Amino acid sequence: MGKTQASTSAQGGAVLGGSGATSHVYIQYPPLRCDIPGAAGVMYDDGNKLLLVPAPSKVYSWPANQHPPPETPGVTNIKEGPILGVRFSLDCKILAVQRTNREIEFINRENGTGFSQQCKSGTDRIFGFFWTDCPSCDIVFVTTSGLELYALHQGRNSLKFLDIKKANVSWYVYTHESRLVLLASGMQCKTLAGYQFAAGGIIRLPKYDVMMAKADANRKPVLAPEDIRIATMYGRLYCLQVDRVALCIHMYRFYRDAVVPQGSLPIYSPHVAISVVDNVLLIHQTDSKVVLLYDILSDTKVPTSAPLPLLLRGGPLSSDSSIRSTEKDKKRVLMNREATIYGDGWVFVNPDFVLDHLHGLLWRLRLDLEAVAASTSNLPVLLAFLQRRRHEAAKAKELSLMVMRSMILERRPLTVIGTAMDVLTSSYAQGARPPNGTGGSSFQPTQFTKPLASTIAGITLSAGPRAGGPSSLTATPGVQSAVVMSSSGAASLRLPQDTEDSGDSEDDQVQASAPLRPEQGLATEDVLECTSDQGITGSPEIEEESPTSVSHDLSSESSGRLEVQNSSSMEPSVSSSPSLSGLQGIRMGIAAPLISPEEMQRRVFMSVEEETVVDTIFLVSVIVEYMRSAAREHVRVPPGLQAFVVKLLARDERFNELHQFIAGKLVEPSRAVALQLVEVGTHHTPTRKLGMEMLRLLHAHSDYVKLLLQDGRMLEGLRYIRRNKVDSVPPVMFLQAAASVNDAQKLAAVFRFCLDFIPGFQQTPDFITYSSRLNQQCTVGDGDTW
Amino acid sequence: MGAWAEAAQVCIFDMQRGQQEGHELDKILFFSPTDCPLPSQLSVIGLSEGLITFTRIFSPEAPCQLMQAEQHCHIFLNCEPDIWMVMVVEKAKEVEEEVRAAALEAVLKEAHELFVMFYGSIRALLHKHPAGDVARSCLHAFMPDYFADFLTGKKLQLPSIGDGLTERGTMQPVSLERDTVLHAQSLVGLLESCFGGGIVRHTLILFHGYLVSSTLPVGDTAALFSYAALRLTPAAIALSSSLHSAHKGQSTMQSPASRAEPTIPSTSPLGQDTTHPEEGVKSQFPRPLRQDAWWKDKDGFLATDAWGADNNGVHPTIWLQQSEEQVHLCVYQYRALTLLLLIPALLNGSNSLDTFTLLKEQLLDEAAQKIEKLEERLSKEWVGSNASHVPGYRYLCCDRSSKTATASPPSKVSTLSKESLSALNQVRAEIDFEKGRVERQASEQDPELEVCLRTKQNAWVIVRVRGGHELYTVQERASDTLVLASDAVEKLNKRHFHGQFSSD
Structure with a gap:
């Protein structure tokens, strides 16, 4: 599918061992398997990136972001009993287990002690809870009447109630990545209020209503939690709302004090799921099993690439065969199931995980940058896309270099190449300007580090076993991270009990979402039908930067994370920590596919030149384009590249242009350039002179004097030495040079100079050597040398 | 006569x-x-x-x-x-x-x-x-x-001796910011890469009468520049157009060329179709220096009939000295900016017309914006013809190898007294002679000369020749001593010519 550009793709294959199959997004075999017998479900703890599987008396945990996945899980013993939700504290020392609608149990893993905490008011139910690294509290319970904030006591053996943020809550959505909780309220659950538990403190975001299209006039749609997704892209927080009636996804961006609609993306069936991989928005059309990629920073609202299926890679057989069999797999009954893409049990977990709770598998979505590169024909746009990738920065960089090279080799129009150069230099300039330290690996790591430092939280589950009841409601929201917009329309985290029955869980969730409403019964359908009447098409463009910047400032403190989204009302803030935008991230030293001018020189221009396919005239034009874009961004062009230009021009004997380049300072004076000029000027005197002149103006005394010597201009050299007090070239060298040309007059002059200006010259062996020699010559030559 | x-x-x-x-x-x-x-x-x-x-x-x-x-x-x-x-x-x-x-x-x-x-x-x-x-x-x-x-x-x-501070056949460079030069060069690259390269062989960019950029070797650049300065600058075009329209309006009257006739009689009065032995001579032998040779078309390109009667069929061609290649000349003018594009004549034949039309279209399509931007930048940087004036000095600095010369503007030179000019003329003659002698000796080294001369009116004529560059200065400050005058030249040298005339 997709139009491929032969050349690019071919190159890609050659250089990077392209992936062969046609897909832009893939999941890498093997998945993380967690088939614990008797397990009560699978939960994902996004605070710690752990996959948790509660069994009757144990909680198993796997780090989710390792590949290949670890075989053996961590185990924490707990008491038997119902489990609605599990999360480790951010330092992973305390495990919180939601036992009932009213109570959460805490187990200290270090000493095995434990305690329980009930919610404040007897009538409330707990929807869920999450740990935070915000300074003012450690854990937050989401209940029907709002948020309860607690802190751990010193001894870690009890919780201290701090505060309650009152709000009517129908359901909630939280992601640790964004530190943002969105609370849905109202008859249609379409009023969203948000709080961000940022490192800088708790930020209340303005309430806002999402827009939903009505399926028919009599029925009011109800917003379900799986319709709302908090997405963090480039450090900006978005709320994505799936409107399954209007067939579009509305985007809202959170600023500190506003929620701004950002337009809509079309979807082609009500069954969609959303992931964010490396800041790229993936919209899975689960019906047709294809994925659309959107890069919100590219100007267009069109997908970055053509829709292609999601593929499984690295399986024992070729990646595109859906059935693979090897010994390794034979022991697994689920072999085929593992290969089922968009299976019934799939839940899309924020940001880029897929939890297959039917089979106990956790997949991680990955972008195939090579495939994207191969199928994109607008190369500057592609380069911009590649430059924004962080997960596989090294690969993105290789691809960028390759694209750049092939553009030149294929002689693309200079304007296009110029635009591409602009992309590369501007991203380099933005990334490199503040000197950054070491490169981290990507956003993800950064995020991790912080959270990890704090605590390990447990995974929130979606509905609990008793899903039907209100309690299940609570659970669902809590899981938000795990909650998905699955194809079936139901959320998918599984209840501990019904591992296999996703259908139930869906119902549960649905009900949960509308727990208090009259319409509860309608749940599923309603949810699906929800549409935005108001049609939040919003302004398509991201509006202003100013709010952003504010938020950035705030966030800068918590440097680490991208953050929050809010679904509910306004105000989400990008505040605190999250604010690291992609670009800022770069500044923070996260590895990025930046291409420095030196690399441009070595990996692009020089390597293109080696291929000798491109005529030098064109290559020079290309380098000039690069210089232009570098100048625009105030990026310094390395002297080596400028010397390279000199070499290219001289090779074609375009000396006049060379002179103009130098006169116009297009090639800036530097020692490297000057020496290159002298070298190429061997057969073109004016150019050689130009080089020497440049050395002189650069005060490269010793180079200059040596060249003078080489030219036999000794007296001039001596004068120069004396005037500029050069001591790197010993005058004795002049004596040798003068002696070697066999010119007694010159030798005498040099000798005299040494005698006059070198203190203690008479005591040196040179004095004796040359004076005797001069005497000889004087006698022979009748000596009027002096 | x-x-x-x-x-x-x-x-x-x-x-x-x-x-x-x-x-x-x-x-x-x-x-x-x-x-x-x-x-x-x-x-x-x-x-x-x-x-x-x-x-x-x-x-x-x-x-x-x-x-x-x-x-x-x-x-x-x-x-x-x-x-x-x-x-x-x-x-x-x-x-x-x-x-x-x-x-x-x-x-x-x-x-x-x-x-x-x-x-x-x-x-x-x-x-x-x-x-x-x-x-x-x-x-x-x-x-x-x-x-x-x-x-x-x-x-x-x-x-005459009044032209002592000029040098025929040299170009006066404009000093531009690096950014502008980059833009100019980027435009050149764009033009020369059109059609996959090779169509536009060379490009010259002129701004008013100044050379901004050229991809030709020095000799060709100088020759083409002289021509462009004579006939293709916006000022020359304005003059030519007025002549042209006048000519068209009264074709029976004397052709503009024939105005030259009384003063330059030739075997057959030039440009007089009636008296010329061969009626066809006008179209057979191009007269590129005719004063009304060029005019500007609506699309911004300059058109000419000097190479033949048919405006559309025949494109002006010129020979390049260095490559001994015949090329077509295509000129585009946008305000003060003149672009000279040289297109290999080998592409000639039936296609050349198409090539030209295509080229013109592409030029307008792709480069027009860049051209406009460059013109804007240049106009902003343009300080007028007095840019080269250095108060207190009347000077000429020329570089033989690149055929460029910077000089005091003529209006300032004209303030010099006759005596000074005459002294300068004499000194220059001496220098020419001396240079000729050094050249004949085929010495590898450039002559290095310095002459300080005090005129009867107490003006100083100071000349320095070094490394292929020549600096001629005239200072009319009666009170100056040799030391002062010489120091003043040294200052000029350091400040404006990178000290290239200092003997080390």
Whole structure:
């Protein structure tokens, strides 16, 4: 599918061992398997990136972001009993287990002690809870009447109630990545209020209503939690709302004090799921099993690439065969199931995980940058896309270099190449300007580090076993991270009990979402039908930067994370920590596919030149384009590249242009350039002179004097030495040079100079050597040398 | 006729021709004034030839440059092997110093350079058409147009001592910011990469009468630049257009070219279709220096009929000295910015028209925006023609290797007293002589000279020659001592010329 550009793709294959199959997004075999017998479900703890599987008396945990996945899980013993939700504290020392609608149990893993905490008011139910690294509290319970904030006591053996943020809550959505909780309220659950538990403190975001299209006039749609997704892209927080009636996804961006609609993306069936991989928005059309990629920073609202299926890679057989069999797999009954893409049990977990709770598998979505590169024909746009990738920065960089090279080799129009150069230099300039330290690996790591430092939280589950009841409601929201917009329309985290029955869980969730409403019964359908009447098409463009910047400032403190989204009302803030935008991230030293001018020189221009396919005239034009874009961004062009230009021009004997380049300072004076000029000027005197002149103006005394010597201009050299007090070239060298040309007059002059200006010259062996020699010559030559 | 006929004669002859007695006339390729009786023509040429042959005995490489007689002065230019241009200038009656010969020689050089650019070398023409008729016709088509530019009214204005701070055949560079140069160069790259490259072989960018960028070798750049400065700058186009429209309006009247006719008589009055022996000569031999040769079309391109009667069918062509290649000249003008595009003539044939149309379209499509931007930048940076003025100095700094020269603006030079100019003229003549001697010695090193001269009016003429660069200065500050004047020049040197005239 997709139009491929032969050349690019071919190159890609050659250089990077392209992936062969046609897909832009893939999941890498093997998945993380967690088939614990008797397990009560699978939960994902996004605070710690752990996959948790509660069994009757144990909680198993796997780090989710390792590949290949670890075989053996961590185990924490707990008491038997119902489990609605599990999360480790951010330092992973305390495990919180939601036992009932009213109570959460805490187990200290270090000493095995434990305690329980009930919610404040007897009538409330707990929807869920999450740990935070915000300074003012450690854990937050989401209940029907709002948020309860607690802190751990010193001894870690009890919780201290701090505060309650009152709000009517129908359901909630939280992601640790964004530190943002969105609370849905109202008859249609379409009023969203948000709080961000940022490192800088708790930020209340303005309430806002999402827009939903009505399926028919009599029925009011109800917003379900799986319709709302908090997405963090480039450090900006978005709320994505799936409107399954209007067939579009509305985007809202959170600023500190506003929620701004950002337009809509079309979807082609009500069954969609959303992931964010490396800041790229993936919209899975689960019906047709294809994925659309959107890069919100590219100007267009069109997908970055053509829709292609999601593929499984690295399986024992070729990646595109859906059935693979090897010994390794034979022991697994689920072999085929593992290969089922968009299976019934799939839940899309924020940001880029897929939890297959039917089979106990956790997949991680990955972008195939090579495939994207191969199928994109607008190369500057592609380069911009590649430059924004962080997960596989090294690969993105290789691809960028390759694209750049092939553009030149294929002689693309200079304007296009110029635009591409602009992309590369501007991203380099933005990334490199503040000197950054070491490169981290990507956003993800950064995020991790912080959270990890704090605590390990447990995974929130979606509905609990008793899903039907209100309690299940609570659970669902809590899981938000795990909650998905699955194809079936139901959320998918599984209840501990019904591992296999996703259908139930869906119902549960649905009900949960509308727990208090009259319409509860309608749940599923309603949810699906929800549409935005108001049609939040919003302004398509991201509006202003100013709010952003504010938020950035705030966030800068918590440097680490991208953050929050809010679904509910306004105000989400990008505040605190999250604010690291992609670009800022770069500044923070996260590895990025930046291409420095030196690399441009070595990996692009020089390597293109080696291929000798491109005529030098064109290559020079290309380098000039690069210089232009570098100048625009105030990026310094390395002297080596400028010397390279000199070499290219001289090779074609375009000396006049060379002179103009130098006169116009297009090639800036530097020692490297000057020496290159002298070298190429061997057969073109004016150019050689130009080089020497440049050395002189650069005060490269010793180079200059040596060249003078080489030219036999000794007296001039001596004068120069004396005037500029050069001591790197010993005058004795002049004596040798003068002696070697066999010119007694010159030798005498040099000798005299040494005698006059070198203190203690008479005591040196040179004095004796040359004076005797001069005497000889004087006698022979009748000596009027002096 | 006219003043100039008396003031100067110009002849071009080939010493390889007419070697047998009775065929002497065959030597003459061009003689002006044309109505000069043949015996006088022959006597001028005979004298010249004799001198050349004689001096060749002593100096085979550079036989004869100048002959000063009581009333006339002969300037010799050996423009091509065995082909000589000789200019005979009558000395002024008043006891005025005559201008140094090199200035007059430069005029001949320029004429020859331009001629070669348009028609190819004289020798090549003679080779192709041994009868010599084509070469003669070409010279007769070209030279009168060239010298017409030296006419002010009816008087011939050859270089005078007042032009002491100018150097014919050099280009005045504009000093631009690096960014602007990058933009200009980027435009050049864009143009030359059109159609996958190779179509636009070379590009010159001019802003007003200044050279911004050129991809041609120095010699070609200088020649084309001289032509562009004469005929293609916006000012020249404005003048040409007015002539052109006037010409169109009254086609029965004298053609503009024929205005030159009374002053530059030729064998057949030039440009007079009626009297020209061959009616077709006008289209057969291009007259690129006709004053109304070019006008601007609505699309911004300049059009000409000087290369042929048909405006659309025939594209102007020129020869490049270095590559000896014939190229089409295509000129685009946007406000003060003039683009000269050179397109290989090999692409000629039936396609060339299409190529041109395509090229023009593409140029407008892709480059128009860049051109506009560049023009804007240049206009912003443009400080006017007085940019090169340095208060307190009248100077000329030229670089022979790149054929560029920076000089005080003419309006400022004109404030110098006659004495100063005359002294300068003398010093320059000396320097020319000295340089010539060093050159003949074929020394590898550039001459290094410094001359300080105090005039009767206490002005200082200071000249420094170093590393192929020459700096001529005149300071009219009566109170200055040698030290002060010399220091002042050193200051000028350091501040404006990177200290390249300091002897280390």
